[in-house]
Amino acid sequence: MPSSYRVHRVVDADPQTVWDLLTDAPAYPSWNPAVVSLGGRIAVGEKLAMVSVVAPDRTFTLTVDRLDAPRTMVWSGxxxxxxxxxxxxxxxxxxxxxxxxxxxxxxxxGPLAPLVGRFVPDMTDSFEQFGDAVAAAAVRG
Incomplete structure (x- = not known):
């Protein structure tokens, strides 16, 4: 498993429109084919429950660590x-x-990254789908 993933897109919509899309957790499955569900509220300190297409039988628990609207959002788990x-x-x-x-x-x-990383699914395609979906959904507004 790679130790990192990254996707970049130039979106034909302003940052506030993109931000509004990214911070509406319940709407993720309606615009993002990489996400099966995203439960919870996107607010600092809140927990999110994400189910992705790369591992539809697992729920990833994430914490919203930072929100700097409309510029930066950080989740961790x-x-x-x-x-x-x-x-x-x-x-x-x-x-x-x-x-x-x-x-x-x-x-x-983390110290267990080499071991645990073997069990984490490859997210390359999921990241690309996410980037494409953000760009398309933000244009639709």
């Missing part, structure tokens, strides 16, 4: 005591013409 941890960062930057530079990256680490 993993094993207790930092033995294995994934940190997903969403970054939005305004571009000319009302467009948004969107990046989503996830970095995995």
């Amino acid at each position: 993993g094993l207790p005591l930092g033995l294995y941890r994934g940190v997903r960062t969403f970054t939005l930057a305004p571009l000319d013409g009302g467009r948004t530079d969107f990046t989503m990256a996830e970095v995995f680490g």
Whole structure:
């Protein structure tokens, strides 16, 4: 398993539109084919329950660590005591013409990363689908 994943898109919508899309947890399955469900409220300190198409039989528990609207959002999850941890960062930057530079990256680490990483599904395609879905859904508004 790679120790990180990253997707980048230039979105033909302003950062606030993209931000509104990314911070509406219950709506994720309606626009994002990589997500089966996302339960919870996207607010600092809140827990999210994500089910993705790469592992539809597992629920990943994530914590919303940071929100800096409409620029940065950080989620994390993993094993207790930092033995294995994934940190997903969403970054939005305004571009000319009302467009948004969107990046989503996830970095995995911790002492058990080499062992646990063998059991984490490859998320390359899921990240690409997520990027495409953000770009398409934000344009639809």
